[in-house]
Amino acid sequence: MSSRRPHLTPWKAAGKRTERGTTADQVVRDTGWVFNNETGNTLTLEQFVETGNAEVDKYLRRFGLMATAGSKSIVEIGSGIGRMTAALTNVFETVVATDIDAAFLERCRETVAKFGNTSTLRTSHIADGRTIALPSQSVDVVFSYITLQHCKHDDALALTAEAYRIVKPGGRLILNYRTWVLSDAFLIPLSAIMRVLWHTPVIGEPLSRWRWSTRLGWQANRLSPRQVYAHLESLGVQLETPKAFSGGIRARRPVSIGATQVLQDEFPMGNKSHWWLVAHRS
Numbered sequence: 001m002s003s004r005r006p007h008l009t010p011w012k013a014a015g016k017r018t019e020r021g022t023t024a025d026q027v028v029r030d031t032g033w034v035f036n037n038e039t040g041n042t043l044t045l046e047q048f049v050e051t052g053n054a055e056v057d058k059y060l061r062r063f064g065l066m067a068t069a070g071s072k073s074i075v076e077i078g079s080g081i082g083r084m085t086a087a088l089t090n091v092f093e094t095v096v097a098t099d100i101d102a103a104f105l106e107r108c109r110e111t112v113a114k115f116g117n118t119s120t121l122r123t124s125h126i127a128d129g130r131t132i133a134l135p136s137q138s139v140d141v142v143f144s145y146i147t148l149q150h151c152k153h154d155d156a157l158a159l160t161a162e163a164y165r166i167v168k169p170g171g172r173l174i175l176n177y178r179t180w181v182l183s184d185a186f187l188i189p190l191s192a193i194m195r196v197l198w199h200t201p202v203i204g205e206p207l208s209r210w211r212w213s214t215r216l217g218w219q220a221n222r223l224s225p226r227q228v229y230a231h232l233e234s235l236g237v238q239l240e241t242p243k244a245f246s247g248g249i250r251a252r253r254p255v256s257i258g259a260t261q262v263l264q265d266e267f268p269m270g271n272k273s274h275w276w277l278v279a280h281r282s
């Protein structure tokens with residue numbers, strides 16, 4: 001574990017648990033706390049994947065991808081143990097699941113074998129947390145959900161640039177982030193304190209495996225639409241129909257971010273700080 005990335009501690013702790021060789025259902029019970037809010041002694045992999053199926057369906061419909069997915073390739077950044085990957089393999093022509101944790105990718109294959117289509121699946125390890133080992137302009141869609149908020153700020157921006165690098169001209173970026181809300185004034189400093197505690201001898205290790213501590217300490221960054229689009233513009237990217245979907249928008253309206261006109265659009269989400277970057281590469 002790099003001390004430069006203490007926010008990865010819960011993923012590493014969960015990754016070690018997935019390596020214990022227990023059943024897939026047990027892995028979900030042991031590690032569910034790092035993937036979604038579902039926990040409990042009776043949770044099964046099937047139930048866990050059902051939450052992913054419902055979300056994939058919702059997002060693909062909202063972003064207008066469902067009808068054409070069958071002829072497209074997709075890269076998922078931060079697949080975890082495949083909660084959403086299974087559904088993606090049932091819909092897309094090819095899927096590349098990527099994650100910083102290689103053990104999760106092993107379990108992801110297992111999940112897809114049970115509930116998805118392994119013939120369409122490949123995996124690719126993001127070993128350094130910021131570089132995707134895939135050729136430039138090689139994929140139709142790059143998708144990421146509840147992952148970029150947990151990366152170090154610079155890694156989240158680097159992965160955003162990587163998403164643009166690997167997507168084909170005319171291809172689509174569908175990336176989920178968290179922006180600032182008032183409660184972050186407390187949450188973000190507390191989160192930083194928690195990450196320091198994870199590295200404290202004796203208490204740090206067990207602490208990093210407690211759900212409440214993870215949920216606090218993994219609040220690694222906040223990135224607004226303005227920050228992300230301005231970063232992309234600084235790299236000279238060419239985007240068409242750039243949009244920022246969020247629950248916090250009351251009316252559809254274009255906003256200027258540098259020279260880029262970004263359409264802000266509404267997408268009711270449980271958490272107002274979540275937003276989606278949706279854009280075509282020119």
Ligand SMILES: C[S@@+](CC[C@H](N)C(=O)[O-])C[C@H]1O[C@@H](n2cnc3c(N)ncnc32)[C@H](O)[C@@H]1O
Binds near residue numbers: 080
């Ligand atoms: C909350 S989980 C979400 C997993 C999946 N998207 C889902 O919705 O079930 C976040 C995932 O991001 C991965 N992750 C965290 N930082 C990463 C990074 N810098 N690069 C790639 N994956 C990362 C973690 O290992 C974890 O699997």
